[in-house]
Amino acid sequence: QGWATAPLGQLAELNPRHLKELDDSLPISFARMAALSETKPEFEGDYTIVLFSLLKPLKESPDNLGKKLGDLILKKNTGFFSGYNIIKGFLNLSVKDDALTALLQKNYNDICFGKKSLSHKKVMVEYSSPNTNKPLHLGHLRNIFLGWSVSEILKANGNEVYKSSIVNDRGIHICKSMIAWQQFANGATPVSTNTKGDHLVGDYYVKFNDEYKEEVKELISQGIEKGQAEKEAPIMKKTQQMLLDWENGKPEVMELWKKMNGWVYDGFDITYKRLGADFDKTFYESNTYLLGKDFVQEGLNNGTFYTKDDGSVWIDLSDVGLDEKLLLRGDGTSVYITQDIGLVKQKFEEYNLDKSIYVIGDEQIHHMKVLKEICRKLGMPFADKIIHLSYGMVELTTGKMKSREGTVVDADDLIDEMVDTAKQHTEELGKVKDFTEEELKELYETLGLGAMKFYLLRVDPKKRMVFNPEESIDFHGFTGPFVQYTYARIRSILRKIGEPVSMVNGQWSMIADQKLFPLERELIIFLEKYSNVIAQAAEELNPSVIANYVFHLAKTFNSFYTEHSVANAESEEKKILRVHVAVMTSTVIKSAMQLLGISVPERM
RNA sequence: GGCCCCGUAGCUCAGUGGAUAGAGCAACAGCCUUCUAAGCUGUGGGUCACACGUUCGAAUCGUGUCGGGGUCACCA
Numbered sequence: 001q002g003w004a005t006a007p008l009g010q011l012a013e014l015n016p017r018h019l020k021e022l023d024d025s026l027p028i029s030f031a032r033m034a035a036l037s038e039t040k041p042e043f044e045g046d047y048t049i050v051l052f053s054l055l056k057p058l059k060e061s062p063d064n065l066g067k068k069l070g071d072l073i074l075k076k077n078t079g080f081f082s083g084y085n086i087i088k089g090f091l092n093l094s095v096k097d098d099a100l101t102a103l104l105q106k107n108y109n110d111i112c113f114g115k116k117s118l119s120h121k122k123v124m125v126e127y128s129s130p131n132t133n134k135p136l137h138l139g140h141l142r143n144i145f146l147g148w149s150v151s152e153i154l155k156a157n158g159n160e161v162y163k164s165s166i167v168n169d170r171g172i173h174i175c176k177s178m179i180a181w182q183q184f185a186n187g188a189t190p191v192s193t194n195t196k197g198d199h200l201v202g203d204y205y206v207k208f209n210d211e212y213k214e215e216v217k218e219l220i221s222q223g224i225e226k227g228q229a230e231k232e233a234p235i236m237k238k239t240q241q242m243l244l245d246w247e248n249g250k251p252e253v254m255e256l257w258k259k260m261n262g263w264v265y266d267g268f269d270i271t272y273k274r275l276g277a278d279f280d281k282t283f284y285e286s287n288t289y290l291l292g293k294d295f296v297q298e299g300l301n302n303g304t305f306y307t308k309d310d311g312s313v314w315i316d317l318s319d320v321g322l323d324e325k326l327l328l329r330g331d332g333t334s335v336y337i338t339q340d341i342g343l344v345k346q347k348f349e350e351y352n353l354d355k356s357i358y359v360i361g362d363e364q365i366h367h368m369k370v371l372k373e374i375c376r377k378l379g380m381p382f383a384d385k386i387i388h389l390s391y392g393m394v395e396l397t398t399g400k401m402k403s404r405e406g407t408v409v410d411a412d413d414l415i416d417e418m419v420d421t422a423k424q425h426t427e428e429l430g431k432v433k434d435f436t437e438e439e440l441k442e443l444y445e446t447l448g449l450g451a452m453k454f455y456l457l458r459v460d461p462k463k464r465m466v467f468n469p470e471e472s473i474d475f476h477g478f479t480g481p482f483v484q485y486t487y488a489r490i491r492s493i494l495r496k497i498g499e500p501v502s503m504v505n506g507q508w509s510m511i512a513d514q515k516l517f518p519l520e521r522e523l524i525i526f527l528e529k530y531s532n533v534i535a536q537a538a539e540e541l542n543p544s545v546i547a548n549y550v551f552h553l554a555k556t557f558n559s560f561y562t563e564h565s566v567a568n569a570e571s572e573e574k575k576i577l578r579v580h581v582a583v584m585t586s587t588v589i590k591s592a593m594q595l596l597g598i599s600v601p602e603r604m
Numbered sequence: 605g606g607c608c609c610c611g612u613a614g615c616u617c618a619g620u621g622g623a624u625a626g627a628g629c630a631a632c633a634g635c636c637u638u639c640u641a642a643g644c645u646g647u648g649g650g651u652c653a654c655a656c657g658u659u660c661g662a663a664u665c666g667u668g669u670c671g672g673g674g675u676c677a678c679c680a
């Protein structure tokens with residue numbers, strides 16, 4: 001098996017050093033440097049080698065080198081390429097029809113009957129990580145879809161993945177909801193008000209802010225200076241007292257805290273379940289916030305940390321371009337980053353991780369850099385295995401989302417809206433009138449969530465993105481439902497003519513010698529790329545690579561579908577070939593969409 | 605102010621050293637007696653923010669300018 005019979009993946013690059021021996025000794029490994037890519041549709045050929053970078057080291061003209069290389073490839077290959085052309089420094093190679101059919105067969109067996117590479121790294125992906133004082137919003141959705149999808153992509157590349165979440169369940173902001181509930185709710189519960197628990201608690205968090213603002217205004221009108229008023233507002237003083245009571249474990253406070261957090265978890269569970277999000281491990285900040293104090297002592301002992309006059313503990317990171325950072329307050333209490341260090345260590349030790357990925361917004365880039373640097377200075381061996389998968393904020397066309405100004409897009413509301421839009425579209429088209437209530441409900445969820453997940457995952461995670469709440473998310477074009485529709489169409493064909501049970505060799509030899517149409521060739525070559533796409537997505541921790549690929553695949557299939565009939569193909573051989581192309585397309589679509597957390601319907 | 609990210613069609617985004625810069629939406633014109641028209645085909649739409657540089661070749665790399673955002677908490 002020479003390199004020239006190998007598909008694109010193994011032919012990825014060519015190396016000028018080996019190319020120097022442009023003769024019979026040039027086999028497999030001359031493959032490192034000049035990119036082999038797909039030929040652009042406007043030129044003849046399937047794969048292209050760009051010759052320019054090879055010209056200088058080899059001291060050849062484009063035409064000479066192209067001819068030499070082209071001839072050599074044809075001579076060396078065992079039946080993969082049929083010919084080549086050279087245009088302005090580009091060597092375009094054409095693949096033989098029967099080689100493509102063989103390629104289809106190979107990939108069909110690999111993909112349809114499962115073949116997985118296994119790297120067996122242990123990876124933890126921490127995502128979602130909500131506060132328990134308000135419901136999930138659009139920003140969380142991007143985080144959740146991203147974290148979940150990256151986890152699945154890593155699994156598909158053979159890693160052992162633990163999905164985790166750290167719940168921010170303590171602190172002054174939690175007490176704010178609690179105080180407001182005590183003061184204004186008259187004992188209202190999710191059941192008594194028929195409200196989802198996280199929303200109920202969130203409402204009191206808003207109520208707190210309203211009341212607080214009122215009280216500050218009142219104090220200022222009495223002639224008290226602003227800064228002072230903000231400290232003196234009665235509701236704020238009560239809240240601070242409650243935080244102290246909580247830390248001292250005062251029974252009534254603990255009871256209220258457990259009760260209200262319980263409501264929130266019930267609410268989150270409903271949303272997570274609907275989204276298909278799941279976690280192998282949930283950490284609670286109430287359990288972890290005291291972690292990390294040990295390291296402070298350790299760091300002090302070995303001189304990494306130092307103490308200031310008031311007893312507070314610091315680290316100086318100015319040698320790596322960062323600032324001084326506080327690790328312990330003068331009163332001995334820890335800050336956020338101290339807890340983080342403790343949790344990092346716990347994670348790596350408990351799970352024996354090779355990598356720990358944090359899905360956190362890009363406003364915390366600095367924080368994560370500091371965390372990593374402190375771990376490094378403390379000599380922790382896993383410091384470099386901490387990876388911050390940062391993603392850009394979702395902005396609205398009307399500006400940023402701000403909870404205080406009521407411009408937050410609530411996750412549950414958005415899901416409902418998308419599912420409802422799916423319902424409207426489906427009813428208008430009227431294609432599934434025979435579905436039961438149950439089946440319809442499931443379809444609407446599949447389509448609505450599919451549209452939403454695809455919308456948020458098709459963009460490079462690192463980039464900020466804009467969401468227009470006025471226009472609902474589309475169901476046409478570069479969308480989840482478009483891809484889902486393509487899948488449903490293929491399933492429809494297969495229901496009609498029957499799915500091939502297995503592809504026995506006899507069948508393959510029967511179809512081996514056909515002349516292929518351009519769209520048939522294009523699909524086979526494009527399907528071939530799938531395993532590379534999964535690998536690339538894992539390497540970049542970027543689901544949008546998959547979203548772009550699967551859209552392009554669906555698009556190509558739809559063109560094929562319009563141009564060529566499967567069921568009424570012009571010959572039995574064509575029919576068999578096309579059925580297999582269709583099955584493989586549907587399998588890849590289903591697999592790719594699954595990696596994005598999107599399911600595909602049999603009919604829509 | 606220091607550091608980091610971003611600027612591509614009217615809008616939302618691909619493309620990060622190679623051929624004439626691509627999709628989707630929006631606009632316009634076609635295509636359902638034939639496997640699902642949530643589809644397909646076509647048209648119009650670009651100073652790739654700007655300038656200089658490196659290179660056979662730059663949206664892509666470098667420097668500078670302009671514009672937008674983030675961050676530099678005894679907040680989490």
